Structures are given as C-alpha cells and as structure tokens.
Amino acid sequence: YDREEHTLRELRIFLRDMCKKLASNKLFFMFTKPVDTEEVPDYPTIIKQPMDLETMMTKVDFHRYECAKDFLNDIELICQNALEYNPARTSADKQIRHRACSLRDYAYTLIKTEMDTDFEEKCQEISKKR
Numbered sequence: 759y760d761r762e763e764h765t766l767r768e769l770r771i772f773l774r775d776m777c778k779k780l781a782s783n784k785l786f787f788m789f790t791k792p793v794d795t796e797e798v799p800d801y802p803t804i805i806k807q808p809m810d811l812e813t814m815m816t817k818v819d820f821h822r823y824e825c826a827k828d829f830l831n832d833i834e835l836i837c838q839n840a841l842e843y844n845p846a847r848t849s850a851d852k853q854i855r856h857r858a859c860s861l862r863d864y865a866y867t868l869i870k871t872e873m874d875t876d877f878e879e880k881c882q883e884i885s886k887k888r
C-alpha cells in the first residue's frame with residue numbers, strides 16, 4: 759500500500775511540473791484559466807465540460823489523476839473545447855485552434871520524453887485496481 763502511495767505522490771509531483779510548464783508558455787495563456795462566462799455568456803451553452811490548466815492543477819492536488827493518461831484526457835478536452843467553440847475561418851479562430859493543437863502536441867511530447875514508460879505502466883496498474 760505505501761509503495762503505491764509513494765508512486766502516486768511521485769506522479770502528482772510530475773504532473774504539477776507539467777501543468778507549470780504548459781501554463782508558463784505565453785502561447786497558451788487562453789488555456790490557463792476557465793473561460794469567463796460573464797465575458798462569454800454563450801460559452802456554457804456550447805461547451806458542456808469546460809477545462810483549463812488551473813483547474814487541472816487543482817485536480818492534481820485533489821488526487822483526481824492516477825496516471826498520465828487521465829491527465830492527457832483533460833488536455834484533449836481543453837483542445838476539443840477550443841476547436842468546437844472557435845470553428846470559424848477567421849484568423850482569430852484559426853489562431854486559437856492552432857494554439858489548441860500546439861498545446862495538445864506539446865503536452866503529449868513532454869510526457870512521452872520526460873516520463874519513464876515503466877512508471878506510467880505502474881500508475882495505470884494501480885489505477886485499474888482502484
């Protein structure tokens with residue numbers, strides 16, 4: 759049991775570093791906080807499951823991620839939401855869709871290159887048992 763808690767603690771440390779690196783990139787500023795529903799009142803009518811990097815940092819602290827795959831599912835959600843809410847052929851919409859795809863690719867690559875495969879497999883095994 760303690761060995762598993764040690765593994766999940768190490769995962770949380772790793773995922774906090776991932777959140778920090780993604781949120782510190784100026785290109786991704788629009789993904790760092792929830793979309794302001796006061797400024798954008800139709801956002802919740804279109805996007806049913808909002809997600810952002812600050813919320814993901816809180817989810818790490820609340821032990822809501824048991825493996826990197828669960829973390830990447832929320833990155834995918836940030837990306838899909840941006841593609842769905844900003845579909846126009848305007849340069850503004852094209853730019854945020856490009857940024858969303860960059861965030862997704864950057865997150866996958868960061869985790870793929872900085873995370874030990876065996877460590878993620880161990881996390882997924884723990885997650886399956888719970």
Ligand SMILES: COC(=O)[C@H](Cc1ccco1)c1ccncc1
Nearest residue numbers: 788789793798839840843844854
């Ligand atoms: C994830 O962020 C978004 O989807 C909002 C949508 C939005 C549209 C108008 C105000 O906000 C966004 C923010 C910044 N630049 C583009 C779009």
